[in-house]
Amino acid sequence: MKLSTPLLASALLTPATAQLHALARKAGLLYFGAATDTPGQRERAPYPDSYPQYDAIFENNDEFGQTTPTNGQKWLFAEPEPRLFNFTEGDVVADLARSQGKLLRCHALVWHSQLAPWVEETEWTAEALRDAITRHIRAVAGYYRGRCYAWDVVNEALDEDGTYRKSVFYNVLGEEYIKLAFATAAEVDPGAKLYYNDYGIERPDSVKTAGAIRLVKMLQDAGLRIDGVGMQAHLHADNHPSADDLIATSEQYAKLVKEVAFTELDVRIKMPVNETKLEWQADCYQKVVEACVKVKACVGITVWDFYDPFSWVPDTFPGQGASLLWFEDFTKHPAYDRMVDTFKKLIRDKPGCKDKGKGKGKGKGRGRRTLAARGE
């Protein structure tokens, strides 16, 4: 066969790197995704020159088949003043997901942080706060109804010791606010998977993991629907969980809920970067891939953006950074290839997987994780 020159040229230009989502699918996951934010805002503001290269990586669905808005759907942006709803920022990423055919995880309906100031400034009666929560969820989840594969309904409701965080919501309503949020979200968008999402709930024996399990049971005892637990997985290169840890934790959640996911993965390094620390980081990313593939209930992995300059880490944790997969100059961290190799190995090793025992089985490497429940 003779290849025409333009075809050959485009084949040569296709980045050989674009494969995390494609491999995740072969390994049985529903997605590998990257969160992203509004151009020109926050961490992205100082780097407009990098957008074309960034966008080219992001838009390749073989690389990232799912996305989450890092900020736009949060209360601060979605309801900055009482009853004044604004979906401009949320729509930026939701529309990207739609136009590019990516799965959309929606984030986050009730959270103590990036809350509109008026919510914390108001002297609430229980009734008025209940109304405000219900109204907020009806408006926001209602606006995006049918477009979210999953919603992080309640985010970070636990303190470091596993007890409830003393947020404005908790201080006025106690755990009732969590029930109210899940009940309202279930009513407003019946097709979205409803998640509890938190950080520091990735290790099997942590008090916060125990707290997350209590929280899930509390909802289920009240007869409410919760479909998933999201482990944010903001991890540390120099002290990270093992694959066995992540598997054990995920399996604890999976006894209670249908799904788990790694929702905000990044692996921060204490600066400066060196080869050893990048190796620890690669090892950590590898463990997350291994755990998610090995746990049947784990639907996918989302990195909390993929380009170091756009990460929230350096601003929030001074002295730490380089937590994502592409350096500022668009070369890749070793963690990227490590994940690729890990996916490939797990695909080869997996019983019933496409590439394993050619000719045997149904020829589909996935199937256990599907979009069926979303109605797509």
Ligand code: XIL
């Ligand atoms: C971060 C965003 O990435 C930043 O841009 C923003 O300034 C602060 O929030 N847990 C969460 C995410 O659930 O929403 C946070 O995202 C990171 C921690």
